[in-house]
Amino acid sequence: MKLKALLAAAALTAFATNALAAPIVIKFSHVVAQNTPKGQAADYFKKIAEERTKGKVKIEVYPNSQLYKDKEEMEALQLGAVQMLAPSLAKFAPLGVKEFEVFDLPFIFDSYADLHKVTQGPLGAKLLKKLEPKGIVGLAYWDNGFKVMSANKPLKTVDDFKGQKMRIQSSKVLDSQMRSMNAIPQVMAFSEVYQALQTGVVNGTENPPSNLYTQKMHEVQKYVTLSDHGYLGYAVIVNKKFWEGLPADIRTGLESAMKDATKFANDVAKKDNDEALAGVRKSGKTQIITLTAAEKAAWKKTMDKAHRDNMTRIGADIVKEVYTATGYKP
Numbered sequence: 533m534k535l536k537a538l539l540a541a542a543a544l545t546a547f548a549t550n551a552l553a554a555p556i557v558i559k560f561s562h563v564v565a566q567n568t569p570k571g572q573a574a575d576y577f578k579k580i581a582e583e584r585t586k587g588k589v590k591i592e593v594y595p596n597s598q599l600y601k602d603k604e605e606m607e608a609l610q611l612g613a614v615q616m617l618a619p620s621l622a623k624f625a626p627l628g629v630k631e632f633e634v635f636d637l638p639f640i641f642d643s644y645a646d647l648h649k650v651t652q653g654p655l656g657a658k659l660l661k662k663l664e665p666k667g668i669v670g671l672a673y674w675d676n677g678f679k680v681m682s683a684n685k686p687l688k689t690v691d692d693f694k695g696q697k698m699r700i701q702s703s704k705v706l707d708s709q710m711r712s713m714n715a716i717p718q719v720m721a722f723s724e725v726y727q728a729l730q731t732g733v734v735n736g737t738e739n740p741p742s743n744l745y746t747q748k749m750h751e752v753q754k755y756v757t758l759s760d761h762g763y764l765g766y767a768v769i770v771n772k773k774f775w776e777g778l779p780a781d782i783r784t785g786l787e788s789a790m791k792d793a794t795k796f797a798n799d800v801a802k803k804d805n806d807e808a809l810a811g812v813r814k815s816g817k818t819q820i821i822t823l824t825a826a827e828k829a830a831w832k833k834t835m836d837k838a839h840r841d842n843m844t845r846i847g848a849d850i851v852k853e854v855y856t857a858t859g860y861k862p
């Protein structure tokens with residue numbers, strides 16, 4: 533009897549110790565494939581964050597909209613059902629932070645170097661701060677790349693867009709951009725795009741090559757135009773209450789892992805997109821169109837309307853600050 537009681541007490545102690553040592557779980561949900569810049573960076577973050585916190589934190593990465601689609605993941609973060617996300621900068625306005633749509637303005641960045649002047653400067657930090665009243669902390673910007681335009685007809689001139697139904701992310705700037713070309717924009721979750729293209733619910737879309745290729749969109753799009761007309765990248769965000777409730781040493785470990793994961797993301801982004809484009813080319817399923825300088829200038833001139841139409845929405849001061857940083861001229 534005495535032995536039984538002792539054993540029970542020992543089992544209880546072991547259980548309590550285990551419970552105490554149970555790692556803090558961070559669910560990191562995203563919508564793209566693992567072999568994309570964001571997918572790889574999320575996996576890298578998991579690896580180094582777990583190492584640096586010495587097993588006290590477990591990061592569970594859920595790629596490819598496995599757990600949540602675009603809109604749902606934002607809600608899940610605010611409710612605390614997931615702790616970390618890296619949504620595209622084009623998806624923050626539904627949260628009430630329209631300023632992030634500055635990143636969607638067509639032709640506003642000519643290069644990653646231009647972009648980094650904003651994301652790695654004071655304006656980038658100021659924009660992340662705007663998330664805090666929404667219960668979200670912005671930790672970093674992760675690059676993806678410059679967008680191509682795809683469809684089942686060649687898109688070269690502005691007239692080619694007329695009446696084309698184009699899938700966009702939930703950004704009013706992207707809506708204006710497509711309307712300026714006389715196309716018909718349609719907001720749709722990323723996870724639904726392949727099927728919508730395949731069945732003809734939409735005719736075309738825009739994305740950096742890494743997303744196009746890893747979702748096999750090129751298999752259901754006859755033409756891809758190398759236009760670099762806009763940028764797509766991410767903000768890595770966490771639930772504020774969760775983040776601020778972490779023990780300080782754990783938060784420091786995670787911050788240092790995030791710093792290195794950000795460097796990793798930004799180092800692989802261009803290479804991944806170049807390789808994805810090479811993959812599209814090699815597949816032979818899609819014809820790749822290069823714009824002449826004059827054609828590109830005509831797109832820019834037409835799409836400039838998206839800048840004028842969204843100046844007040846985004847905030848003229850923010851747009852002008854980016855113009856100054858990047859040297860954008862209408």
Ligand code: LMR
Binds near residue numbers: 743
């Ligand atoms: C899209 O919806 O097209 C992108 O935001 C997907 C992503 O996260 O790169």
